[in-house]
Amino acid sequence: MERTTIDLWVGIFAAAGMAAILGLAMKVGNLTSSSVGETYTVTAAFENIGGLKARAPVKSAGVVVGRVDGIRFDSKTFEAVVTLKLDKRYPFPTDTEANIYTAGLLGEQYVGLEIAGLEDSNLKEGDKIKRTQDAVVLEKMISQFLYSKAAETPTDASK
Amino acid sequence: MFSGLLTKVANVLRGIGHKLVDQLWRFGGAVRFSGYVLLYSGESFRRLHLTIREIYFTGVMSLIIILVSAFFVGMVLALQGYNTLQKYGSSEAIGVLVALSLVRELGPVVTALLFAGRAGTAITAEIGLMKATEQLSAMEMMAVSPIARVVAPRFWAGVISMPLLAALFSMVGVLGGYLVAVPLIGVDNGAFWSQMQANVDFREDIVNGVIKSVVFGVACTMIALFEGFDAPPTAEGVSRATTRTVVNSSLAVLALDFIMTSFMINP
Numbered sequence: 426m427e428r429t430t431i432d433l434w435v436g437i438f439a440a441a442g443m444a445a446i447l448g449l450a451m452k453v454g455n456l457t458s459s460s461v462g463e464t465y466t467v468t469a470a471f472e473n474i475g476g477l478k479a480r481a482p483v484k485s486a487g488v489v490v491g492r493v494d495g496i497r498f499d500s501k502t503f504e505a506v507v508t509l510k511l512d513k514r515y516p517f518p519t520d521t522e523a524n525i526y527t528a529g530l531l532g533e534q535y536v537g538l539e540i541a542g543l544e545d546s547n548l549k550e551g552d553k554i555k556r557t558q559d560a561v562v563l564e565k566m567i568s569q570f571l572y573s574k575a576a577e578t579p580t581d582a583s584k
Numbered sequence: 585m586f587s588g589l590l591t592k593v594a595n596v597l598r599g600i601g602h603k604l605v606d607q608l609w610r611f612g613g614a615v616r617f618s619g620y621v622l623l624y625s626g627e628s629f630r631r632l633h634l635t636i637r638e639i640y641f642t643g644v645m646s647l648i649i650i651l652v653s654a655f656f657v658g659m660v661l662a663l664q665g666y667n668t669l670q671k672y673g674s675s676e677a678i679g680v681l682v683a684l685s686l687v688r689e690l691g692p693v694v695t696a697l698l699f700a701g702r703a704g705t706a707i708t709a710e711i712g713l714m715k716a717t718e719q720l721s722a723m724e725m726m727a728v729s730p731i732a733r734v735v736a737p738r739f740w741a742g743v744i745s746m747p748l749l750a751a752l753f754s755m756v757g758v759l760g761g762y763l764v765a766v767p768l769i770g771v772d773n774g775a776f777w778s779q780m781q782a783n784v785d786f787r788e789d790i791v792n793g794v795i796k797s798v799v800f801g802v803a804c805t806m807i808a809l810f811e812g813f814d815a816p817p818t819a820e821g822v823s824r825a826t827t828r829t830v831v832n833s834s835l836a837v838l839a840l841d842f843i844m845t846s847f848m849i850n851p
Contacts, residue, residue, distance in 0.1 A: 428633065431640045438644045442748025445755040446794065452777070453683050453758060454786040480785070 463513040465550045466494065469523040469536075470504040475560025477525055477534045483509050485538040490515045493536060509536060509554075516547040525560035534560060614810045621739050621809065624732035634737040635744075642703040642738070642805075643745030647752070649702055650695060654753040657690060658682060658760025665761075666769055678771055679780035682761035687784060687793045691754035693841050696800035699746060700833035704808035707738055708829040711812030712822035735813065739805050746801025747794050754793065792848045799840055804833045 474496065483491040491511035499506050511517070520541045527534050541556075548554070628635045665681040711734065714720050720730040758780075765771045784790070808829045815825035 428637075431637055434644045435636050435639045438639070438647065438745075439748060442751055445748070445751035446790075448755050449687060449751060449758075449790050450786055453687065453754075453780055454784045454790050482782075 464491065464510040465513055465548075467509050467511060467548050467550075467552045467554055469507050469509060469554040469557050470499065470502065471507060471523075471525065471557050471559050472504055473559040473562065474505045474507060475525055475527075475534055475562060477507065477536070477560065481533060481535050483511065483536045483538065485515070485517070485540070490538065507536065511548075518542060518544045519546050519548055519552070520544040520556065521548065521554055522556040522558065523554045524558040527561070610814070613814065614806075617810050617813060618806055620731050621736050621806070624729060624736045625740060627729075627732035628736040628740050631737075634733070635740050638737045638741030639745055641706070642699075642741050643749060646699060646702045646745070646749060649698055650749050650753055651756050653694065653698060654691075654756040655760040657694060657753075658686065658757030658762075659764045661685060661690075661757070662761035662764035662769070666765060666771070675769075675771055676775035676779050678761070678765045679776040680783040682765070683758055683780045683784050684789060686754045686757040686761075687789050689841070689845075691757065692750045692793055692796040692800055693837060695750040695753045695797065696746065696804055696837040697834055699742075699749060699801075700804045700808070700830055700837070703742065703745070704804050704829045704833050705826050707742075707805070707808040708812040708815070708826045709822060711735070711738075711809065712815035712817075712825050715813065715815060716817040716819075716822060718817075735809050739809060742805025742808075743798065743801045746804070747797040750793065750797035750800075788848075792844075796841065796844055799844065800837050803836045803840060807833045807836060 479493055479495055481493045482489045491509055494508040494510040496505060496507050517538060518540060520543055522539045524537045525534055526537045661682045662678060665678050666675055669675045669677055723730045723733060766773050766776055811825040811829045815821045
């Protein structure tokens with residue numbers, strides 16, 4: 426075969442391969458919106474984080490506003506310290522509450538930010554979110570439910 | 585009686601030792617061969633048209649089989665995945681399932697297996713026949729190094745082609761999965777892509793897939809080249825070498841895949 430034809434086909438092949446890698450990165454991996462953009466870091470301490478993992482989304486009003494950057498255990502306070510990377514475009518007041526929620530019944534866990542709106546100053550780089558709510562542990566919830574049921578049964582029977 | 589038994593045991597041991605030394609000798613040859621290929625690689629970039637010609641034969645000519653298999657693999661993944669996922673009421677996760685299995689595992693591995701069957705055998709047979717018809721010796725007579733002229737361009741062509749083929753495989757596989765999941769089964773289009781994009785990570789999944797395919801490319805091409813170069817210069821020798829290329833490449837790919845996955849998947 427002639428050399429120019431071979432060159433052409435190899436060129437097409439290389440371009441298609443590169444396009445496939447780029448397409449995977451953009452369309453499948455969603456590189457464009459996940460990591461780029463300026464962020465600021467805040468921390469929050471939880472007594473129990475349940476199954477929260479690094480890279481889990483941080484949502485406010487259902488919108489993803491950041492990601493969980495890291496999780497470590499503080500051996501002085503015996504709490505889990507979660508580092509959150511939040512998008513610079515979204516400032517939050519200092520009295521924001523961080524909760525750990527579960528997406529769906531058994532889905533992955535994420536951090537939800539709820540705003541009380543009483544304070545005027547906003548969270549800055551390195552700040553700590555003071556008000557937090559732990560993850561709901563299913564076993565704890567069931568045992569609480571059972572205890573409360575057991576407590577109210579005799580009053581029902583005495584009627 | 586006793587000494588007869590002793591000689592029998594000694595013969596068995598001698599047989600094992602002979603096999604082992606032979607294998608070690610061959611392995612040493614393979615390592616030396618790889619070293620020479622890398623040493624003469626400069627030549628294959630200085631005379632780029634040789635490498636481009638080989639990319640045409642190993643990469644472009646493998647496109648059809650890779651793309652068609654990718655399409656079918658993607659479609660089957662979507663069908664099978666949907667069948668199981670809908671039992672747990674999470675059929676929207678089909679996009680994640682298809683994309684992750686393709687990008688992490690099936691893309692690089694199946695491409696490498698097909699590549700060994702399609703391009704590796706061709707390389708081995710070609711070089712084996714060149715050796716059998718004494719073309720390689722003729723080159724040496726003319727002071728042209730056969731490793732620089734014949735082997736190194738094929739090596740780099742394989743190493744360049746493999747990641748491109750694997751990326752195309754993953755992309756076409758995702759398209760095949762999309763075609764089955766969205767228009768055929770009726771999974772929601774937005775859920776299919778958004779679940780996929782939320783759960784496929786660029787560094788963790790896509791880059792690791794590309795790393796895998798590069799390693800497989802090196803392994804498959806090097807095995808094919810060495811088997812061809814090492815083949816006894818007879819018709820039978822070349823046919824045996826071709827078989828060994830497919831068997832050894834497939835085993836090497838699967839073993840390397842396990843090792844690399846165990847390093848990549850740990851947190």
